[in-house]
Amino acid sequence: MTTFVRYVKTQAMAKTVLVSGGAGYIGSHVTVELISAGYEVVVADNMSNCDMTCFEGVKKITGRNDIPFYQIDCCDYAAVTRLFDENRIDAVIHFAAFKAVGESVAEPIMYYRNNLVSFLNILEAAKTHGGCNVLFSSSATVYGEAEVLPVTEQTPRLPATSPYGNTKQMCEDILRDVVLATATSEGPVKGIALRYFNPIGAHPSALIGELPRGVPNNLVPFITQTAIGKRECLSIFGNDYDTEDGTCLRDYIDIVDLAKAHVAAVSRMVDGRMKEGYEIFNVGTGRPVSVYELVTAFEKVNGLKLNYKFAPRRPGDVVAIWADTRLANDELGWKAERSVEDTLASAWAWERHLAGK
Numbered sequence: 001m002t003t004f005v006r007y008v009k010t011q012a013m014a015k016t017v018l019v020s021g022g023a024g025y026i027g028s029h030v031t032v033e034l035i036s037a038g039y040e041v042v043v044a045d046n047m048s049n050c051d052m053t054c055f056e057g058v059k060k061i062t063g064r065n066d067i068p069f070y071q072i073d074c075c076d077y078a079a080v081t082r083l084f085d086e087n088r089i090d091a092v093i094h095f096a097a098f099k100a101v102g103e104s105v106a107e108p109i110m111y112y113r114n115n116l117v118s119f120l121n122i123l124e125a126a127k128t129h130g131g132c133n134v135l136f137s138s139s140a141t142v143y144g145e146a147e148v149l150p151v152t153e154q155t156p157r158l159p160a161t162s163p164y165g166n167t168k169q170m171c172e173d174i175l176r177d178v179v180l181a182t183a184t185s186e187g188p189v190k191g192i193a194l195r196y197f198n199p200i201g202a203h204p205s206a207l208i209g210e211l212p213r214g215v216p217n218n219l220v221p222f223i224t225q226t227a228i229g230k231r232e233c234l235s236i237f238g239n240d241y242d243t244e245d246g247t248c249l250r251d252y253i254d255i256v257d258l259a260k261a262h263v264a265a266v267s268r269m270v271d272g273r274m275k276e277g278y279e280i281f282n283v284g285t286g287r288p289v290s291v292y293e294l295v296t297a298f299e300k301v302n303g304l305k306l307n308y309k310f311a312p313r314r315p316g317d318v319v320a321i322w323a324d325t326r327l328a329n330d331e332l333g334w335k336a337e338r339s340v341e342d343t344l345a346s347a348w349a350w351e352r353h354l355a356g357k
């Protein structure tokens with residue numbers, strides 16, 4: 001009885017969002033935006049791929065020292081259940097997953113176990129605690145090398161080329177199936193999958209940003225680490241593609257814009273504005289930018305010369321992908337706003353902050 005009373009919320013009380021993987025790159029930016037939009041946030045993270053830098057930054061930006069933090073592994077069902085027992089969770093945003101494509105090819109069991117079990121545990125806990133809204137962090141990787149660009153949410157998914165990509169597809173399907181199975185129950189699970197294009201940049205405060213461990217796989221951290229002198233030279237993988245300047249085309253989405261898309265999607269779920277129990281949205285800018293354009297924009301906006309060279313193509317890269325964003329624009333009332341120049345300036349400010357410069 002005592003437990004029940006603790007959970008009774010009035011309409012006026014802020015909704016609570018569990019952010020799994022909330023101490024990481026995307027999770028920390030989303031936590032900031034949720035709090036500034038008036039949500040309460042509970043963060044869960046096993047710290048396997050980050051330290052407390054970003055969580056400390058979140059506290060500074062929001063002025064909130066009281067954000068509940070659970071250092072748990074979402075693969076531990078008892079720990080996830082305890083978290084749900086102790087908090088009335090209105091929505092979950094699930095980021096807690098491994099994300100390195102190459103590593104997933106080398107360690108498929110580890111990837112499937114971690115990425116699937118953690119999500120299944122979140123869903124099971126959501127289901128057994130009276131239903132919940134679940135936002136899954138998916139990826140444009142599900143489209144593979146699409147024949148028609150830009151891709152809409154209706155563009156067929158292609159078979160994944162890595163276990164990592166496969167876990168994204170599988171988790172989307174698991175969410176869809178759980179939504180369907182619980183639709184008529186007393187505690188339905190509702191779901192949104194956001195398919196991110198290429199998230200880059202950092203918070204304007206330079207207090208949170210991307211913190212790759214070891215040698216970065218992704219382009220922008222490699223650029224900023226080269227510019228600061230941590231890496232000798234950036235390799236641009238492939239300049240013989242069938243594009244204007246021969247380098248690959250991507251849709252680089254600012255991390256704060258991306259975080260705001262999560263707030264829009266969570267609001268749609270908790271305010272009961274979903275049109276279907278399970279929905280999918282592309283989260284990108286709709287603007288293709290080549291690798292070479294990005295590198296030269298970085299140099300120009302930050303007033304520096306980058307040491308780079310052209311190198312052979314990277315196996316597994318798609319030539320070009322960018323988003324049709326109309327569905328997110330119309331249904332979520334969300335649009336990417338920050339220019340690629342401002343985003344690249346923020347990425348550089350973050351790298352300098354890390355270096356104490």
Ligand code: UFG
Pocket residue numbers: 099101139141164165197198199217218219220222234235236237238248249250291314317
């Ligand atoms: N690139 C370089 N040099 C580098 C790193 C990247 O030229 O040092 C190029 C890549 O070849 C690619 C572009 O920069 O053309 C973007 O590469 P990223 O690694 O930054 O991003 P991807 O488009 O490969 O990655 C995206 C998502 C990942 C997801 C992956 C799946 O960001 O989360 O698609 O293919 F896993």
